[in-house]
Amino acid sequence: MELAILRESEDAKDAYDRSLDLARHAEKWGYTRFWLAEHHNMASVGSSSPALLIGYLANGTSKIRLGSGGIMLPNHSPLMVAEQFGTLETLFPGRIDLGLGRAPGTDQTTARALRRGRVETVQDFPQDLDQLQLYFSDDNMDSKVRAFPAEGLDVPIYLLGSSMSSAILAAEKGLPYAFASHFAPTYFLQAIRHYKANFKPSKYLAKPYVISCINVIAGDTDEKANSMATSFYQMALGIIRGKSYPLKKPVKSMDNIWSRDEAAAIQNMMACTFVGSKATVKTDLERFIKQTEVDEIMVSTNIYDSADRLRSYELVGEIMQEGK
Known part of the structure; x- marks a missing residue:
């Protein structure tokens, strides 16, 4: 899961190029998919237009699936989403995923600016989903409004x-x-249990399929990984404080940066976070997958140094290949 986070003294183009470099390496290391999330009005988050970034990354790779994690459907008309992702699928056949969320991906003031006064309710999301699915369907051929090339x-x-x-x-x-267990793990187990127990087979899927997004920071040693993780903790502190912090260099200690309450809040938020050497992360991931029985894990890794971030993804790729 990628946000195209800007580092200190970096602009969005730098972040996009690092995302492309990561996608290319992830493809080489055997990762299945690479998703980008939608966020708005956040100075340090570059992924405000996932569909455009998906095209950029797909053009620079050859086989890895590219997708949205997700498109915040209340911010868009289903017709436009269908047209955008139909275009992507046409250009990069068999490589595009469409992940959908119902949150705004921003604050309420910005959400109102995005939606131009249109008030979206919880009840509207299923209807928008139905409309979007219809636009992709051949059943819509006789409609007055059709989504091409979707x-x-x-x-x-x-x-x-x-x-x-x-x-x-x-x-x-x-x-x-x-499930966004990488930043909101509170209802994770309850949600996936309900989903599995109540799943109704459809033409899209015969049996339930769960992806859990988790944070992983892997290094050659536990000490190295824990040091790198301080950049991630500083970024997460921005979530607690309602600010958009760029990715900062690692620090020796977080004690003088966060308060005791902030540290506790971040630790709760990061319950599905795995930090350590390859051996440590492998043991923890194997336990997590066994306990949750998820079908797929999606990794989010925010590390300041690009080489260290690539190394973390390489180590996780090795772990998953060894587990097959």
Whole structure:
């Protein structure tokens, strides 16, 4: 999961180029997919336009699946989303995923600016999902409004969530479900259990499929990984404080940077975070997968140094290949 986070003294183009470099390496190391999230009005987050970034990364890679984690559907018309992802699938056939969320991906003031006064409710999301699926379907051929070139294309749709709502809807619709356990783990187990227990097979999916997004910071030693993780903790502190912090250099200690309450809040938020050497992370990941029975893990790694970040993804790739 990628946000194209800007580092200190870096602009968005630098972040995009690092994302492309990561996608190329991830492809080489055997990763299945590479998703970008939608966020707005955050100075240090470069992924405000996932569809455009997906095209940029897809053009620079050859086989890894590229997708949204996700497109925040309430911010967009289903027609436009269908057209955008239909275009991507046409240009890069068999490589595009469409992950959908219902949160705004920003503050309420910015959400109002995005939606130009249109008030989206929880009840509207399932209707928008139905409309989007219809635009991709051949059943829409006789409609007065059709989505070209999306019509008839097979673009897999995933529902994203951090609470129970999307788990319920994904089970009802028979769609794969991705949980944001990397920053909102509170309802993770409850949500995936409900999803699995209540899943209704559909033409899209025969049995439930769960993706868990997790934070992983792997290094050649536990000490190295824990040091690198301080950059991530400083970034996470911005979430607690409602600010968009760039990725900062590692520090020796967080004690003088966060308060005791902030540290506790971040530790709770990072319950699905794995930091350590390859051996440490491998043991912890194997335990996590066994306990949760998720079908796929999606890795989010925010490390200041680009070489260290690539090394972390390389180590996780080795762990997953060894587990096959």
